[in-house]
Amino acid sequence: MGKRVVLKGSPRICVQCKGFRKLCGLPRCPLVYSSIYRSKAVSLISKGSLEGSTPPSLLVGEAGYPKVRLYLGIPPSVRGDEAAFYDKPAMWFGKLGLEDVVSLRSAVVFTVTNRFSVHDIPRLSKIELLLAAVSEKPVDAEAEIDKVLRAYVLPDPVTPPMGPSVLARNVRVVGNPYLHRSLEKAINDELRAAEAIHMLYMDGVDFYTIVRALSLGLLGLERNRKAVPTRWSITAVDQQIGNQLLSSLRTAPTISEVLVFWGEYMYNRYVVVLSPGPYRGFWVEVWHPASVFNPGGETEVFAVEEHPMGRYTAMDGGYIAARTSVAEYLYKLRRQARVAILREILPQYIYPVGSWQIRLTVKHALERGPVLRNPSPSELSNYIASMMRVPKRVVEQVLEFVYGPKQKRLDEFFSR
DSSP states (O other), X not given: OOOOOOOOOOHHHHHHHTXXXXXXXXXXXXXXXXXXXXXXXXXXXXXXXXXXXXXXXXXXXXXTTTEEOEEEEEOTTOOGGGGGGGGOHHHHTTTOOHHHHHHHHHTOEEEEOOOEETTTGGGOSOHHHHHHXXXXXOEEEEEEEEEEEEOEEBOOSSSOOBOOEEEEEEEEEOSOOOOOHHHHHHHHSOOOHHHHHHHHHHTTXXXXXXXXXXXXXXXXXXXXXXXXXXXXXXXXXXXXHHHHHHHTTTTSOBOSSXXXXXXXXXXXXXXXXXXXXXOEEEEEEEEOTTSTTOOSSSOEEEEEEEEXXXXXXXXXXXXXXXXXXXXXXXXXXXXXXXXXXXXXXXXXXXXXXXXXXXXXXXXXXXXHOOSEESOOHHHHHHHXXXXXXXXXXXXXXXXXXXXXXXXXXXXHXXXX
């Protein structure tokens, strides 16, 4: 008899898992696979060959770790600067809707390599493939295709949606990669990965270029370099940037008033509240029934609290992405603050598109400026109620974090 699989599925587990931790015991998430979007890009592959420019787009898989596959993304017959748009979330924000992003990514075909040890990938003889992946501009590439492995888009809560995949017999980079000068220095110098990430970020290197460099094992001390699955790398880069920025503010003064910000994009709503005090983070997600990771009939709530010294009650890529944007904002102010972020996920959010939409929506909300200054607890409560449909207990948790525990009136003690 085969091994019996014990399923532990529940909506509460689903909103914590978000399709990739496999907390329910299933080998793959049925909610994600029910959201697949059939791709038309496969029909553009002619006579077993694929030609175009990689935006660049290259993913390191995690299945089978530490022996993993590389996935090079190429939009068929799209070349030059036009190809860059296919893997640039910063260019999508505010311009593309949910279906637009999924449709765009469905037009990127990912060639799949044989498995490599994560320790061998940084030392691959075909180093041009790795350099093409961290190029500042699209790079021409071509491949001979053996067969189509997957003809649909695979959504993901951390990475942008992944287009169809094909087994490639031969992948060639025929263009010349163009690397940012700071990235060349980071690759060639003996810098620790954390130092390299901070240097690249401060020098203005694109966030996802840094992610690909870390993922492919191009950063860090030479003896320690190894490839890291892309999903892990995104959260690692977010966390490292946030850590560096927040650590530089430990002796900075705090903000002097409560500031409230609002953001909304792709059926996700955000209220960000900054209040006086040393940095602490509070992240609450409210998932409505029928949204992608809540198959149940009740609203589900998932929360993360970050205590001093970077201790989390749970590790969540969504919170870490939002934290990056908050850290950037506080760094510009040269101020500390306590930070509460309330995220509401509407039922229309049926495709997860990656943590970029969290990072960028929070970033733009902060850049637009506060919608409320120094509101009373009742004013903040009323504002949240007017903008969101979230349980009363969630609003009370946010108020307690912002203003402290509710003080009992003197007559309440004598009324017992």
